[in-house]
Amino acid sequence: MDDSAVRKLTLGHLWVAFIAFILACFMGEYQVLERSGFISALDSPTVYFASVSTHGVLMGFVLTTFFIMGFGYYVATTSLKTPIWNIKLAWYGFWISLAGTAMAAVPLLTGKASVLYTFYLPIQAHVAFYIGATLLVVGSWIWCVIMLVMFSQWKKSNPKKPVPLAMFATSANAMLWFWTSAGVALEVLFQAIPLALGWIDTVDPGLARTLFAWTLHPIVYFWLIPAYTAFYVFVPKQAGGYLFSDEVARAAFILLAVFGLPIGFHHLYMDPEQASGWKFLHGVGTFIVSLPTLVTGFTVIASLEIAGRLRGGKGLFGWIGTLPWTNPMVLSVILALLMLILGGFGGVVNASYAMNAMIHNTAWVPGHFHLIFAGTTVIMYFAIAYYIWPLLVKKPLFSDSMALIQLWTWFIGMSILTTPWHVLGLLGQPRRISSVVYNNLLTLAWKPYELAMIFGGLVLLGSACLFIYNLAKTQLNPAVAGFNDQIEYAEPFKPVQSLPEYLNDLKLWNYVIAVLMAISFGVPILQFFFMETFGSPAWGY
Amino acid sequence: MNQIDEDERGRILESSPIGTFALMAIVIGSMVIAWLFLYFGVFIPRGIIN
Numbered sequence: 382m383d384d385s386a387v388r389k390l391t392l393g394h395l396w397v398a399f400i401a402f403i404l405a406c407f408m409g410e411y412q413v414l415e416r417s418g419f420i421s422a423l424d425s426p427t428v429y430f431a432s433v434s435t436h437g438v439l440m441g442f443v444l445t446t447f448f449i450m451g452f453g454y455y456v457a458t459t460s461l462k463t464p465i466w467n468i469k470l471a472w473y474g475f476w477i478s479l480a481g482t483a484m485a486a487v488p489l490l491t492g493k494a495s496v497l498y499t500f501y502l503p504i505q506a507h508v509a510f511y512i513g514a515t516l517l518v519v520g521s522w523i524w525c526v527i528m529l530v531m532f533s534q535w536k537k538s539n540p541k542k543p544v545p546l547a548m549f550a551t552s553a554n555a556m557l558w559f560w561t562s563a564g565v566a567l568e569v570l571f572q573a574i575p576l577a578l579g580w581i582d583t584v585d586p587g588l589a590r591t592l593f594a595w596t597l598h599p600i601v602y603f604w605l606i607p608a609y610t611a612f613y614v615f616v617p618k619q620a621g622g623y624l625f626s627d628e629v630a631r632a633a634f635i636l637l638a639v640f641g642l643p644i645g646f647h648h649l650y651m652d653p654e655q656a657s658g659w660k661f662l663h664g665v666g667t668f669i670v671s672l673p674t675l676v677t678g679f680t681v682i683a684s685l686e687i688a689g690r691l692r693g694g695k696g697l698f699g700w701i702g703t704l705p706w707t708n709p710m711v712l713s714v715i716l717a718l719l720m721l722i723l724g725g726f727g728g729v730v731n732a733s734y735a736m737n738a739m740i741h742n743t744a745w746v747p748g749h750f751h752l753i754f755a756g757t758t759v760i761m762y763f764a765i766a767y768y769i770w771p772l773l774v775k776k777p778l779f780s781d782s783m784a785l786i787q788l789w790t791w792f793i794g795m796s797i798l799t800t801p802w803h804v805l806g807l808l809g810q811p812r813r814i815s816s817v818v819y820n821n822l823l824t825l826a827w828k829p830y831e832l833a834m835i836f837g838g839l840v841l842l843g844s845a846c847l848f849i850y851n852l853a854k855t856q857l858n859p860a861v862a863g864f865n866d867q868i869e870y871a872e873p874f875k876p877v878q879s880l881p882e883y884l885n886d887l888k889l890w891n892y893v894i895a896v897l898m899a900i901s902f903g904v905p906i907l908q909f910f911f912m913e914t915f916g917s918p919a920w921g922y
Numbered sequence: 923m924n925q926i927d928e929d930e931r932g933r934i935l936e937s938s939p940i941g942t943f944a945l946m947a948i949v950i951g952s953m954v955i956a957w958l959f960l961y962f963g964v965f966i967p968r969g970i971i972n
Contacts, residue, residue: 625939679946683939690934691926697941726953733957736965807964874935 387458394451405439406845408432410838417831429815430495437498445604450524460545474523481516502589505919508577525555543880547614554606557638564595583916587654588909594645602641608761612681619710622688623874631884636673643901650737667732709784713764716792717757724752745806748799756795779854790844797837801830
């Protein structure tokens with residue numbers, strides 16, 4: 382099969398993703414420097430908040446969406462062994478998303494969308510930001526349609542056969558993204574854009590925050606599923622072993638998609654617009670969704686254990702040392718799991734209804750989400766890129782050793798950056814501040830932590846530059862004769878011959894999600910239409 | 923990479939991942955201890971919110 386069209390499509394998406402990533406890394410380092418107050422020439426709340434907003438949009442929306450789309454197209458065509466359904470439509474999706482990104486960039490960079498990459502009305506951005514973000518999402522919906530069409534076409538042509546795990550996970554993510562993005566889409570279409578255009582004078586912040594909470598947490602699983610996909614479908618093979626269980630992997634993806642959605646109110650624990658009972662319900666759901674992560678941790682580590690023992694490892698933990706630590710994919714998963722443990726612990730604290738009061742809106746929160754997103758998720762994006770880039774450009778990776786140094790420095794930098802962030806949160810430093818202007822003992826005690834964060838950010842920036850350099854050199858290097866590596870998906874050690882339909886299809890899970898969403902969000906949203914609430918005028922740029 | 927014979931290979935593939943169980947127990951146990959420390963050692967001593 383000539384795969385040049387899908388390789389071009391994937392490369393286009395990944396380059397947009399990684400250009401967004403490197404720009405955002407420079408902004409991140411500027412932000413820790415500015416916030417520390419060590420360099421007074423940098424002091425500017427206006428520039429700081431514009432930078433934070435742009436950094437968040439680039440990392441959270443542009444890097445992720447383009448990476449997930451590009452990786453998804455490649456997975457679809459290589460796992461199903463079929464060309465992309467309607468590749469012209471896929472390119473339309475790409476250009477719509479890119480146009481949306483460019484449109485949103487203008488108000489972001491000119492300080493007219495300094496809304497901290499959130500949709501927490503009544504803080505309001507320029508309408509171009511909302512329309513740009515909408516276009517980005519519309520482009521990604523095209524990707525969802527293509528993934529689900531390919532999934533269903535393959536099932537029709539291969540009745541009773543298990544859908545390849547990589548495609549099952551990608552399709553589950555497409556389904557999840559449709560559901561996830563609906564909340565913020567409703568908010569933007571019916572509240573944010575009309576408010577920004579002056580069609581309405583006030584907006585109900587409670588309803589807006591509830592709709593954003595619908596999106597805010599499951600979006601994390603949209604970002605994380607490609608990382609988990611690599612855990613299951615690449616890591617075991619790269620480690621020299623087998624996937625511990627294909628069925629368990631499918632169950633984990635289903636659980637993530639189903640229970641990742643109806644739990645967003647743990648972001649609203651301190652908000653007044655929802656009653657405690659609803660918050661408690663979502664809090665319980667948040668603990669339930671830790672289950673697929675534990676299952677994933679178990680399955681991936683068990684797969685690594687098989688590989689380590691097949692490589693001669695003995696004893697309870699002797700297999701760890703025999704793993705191929707110099708393989709970027711294997712190293713990445715080990716570092717990703719370490720960060721997932723620490724970040725996961727932070728998440729459990731966030732989700733604890735009472736203790737949330739201690740860290741709510743403190744520096745702990747960005748520390749947590751950097752560890753989970755920029756740590757666990759992004760390091761697996763690196764691993765995927767190192768693995769598929771040579772396959773996309775048909776040339777060997779420029780430098781394996783540079784890749785290993787880059788992965789280690791990313792892990793070390795992220796540890797140095799996020800540990801003080803968590804500590805600062807416990808010491809009471811608020812998040813979303815551009816400077817610390819008070820000179821009392823409490824805030825002076827924060828300074829050493831700020832210094833450590835600057836250093837951690839520098840390490841991360843250096844690591845990010847190495848990553849981009851390695852990819853660019855790989856692509857620009859002359860072709861190597863005889864290079865013909867092919868993608869290799871991990872095999873379960875007990876091959877799957879057939880599967881029950883609930884582990885091989887998504888229809889049933891759509892109904893389950895619909896019921897759970899109706900239970901968890903039905904009354905909390907409808908209440909705004911049946912009780913007296915008070916609108917707020919916009920404020921912002 | 924060490925070479926292993928087919929019997930050994932089969933034994934490894936059929937055996938329980940005891941190292942994984944042990945690691946998961948350590949991780950989950952550590953998280954529970956850390957959570958309890960944070961709850962009783964940091965959160966509760968701070969008292970009620972004023």
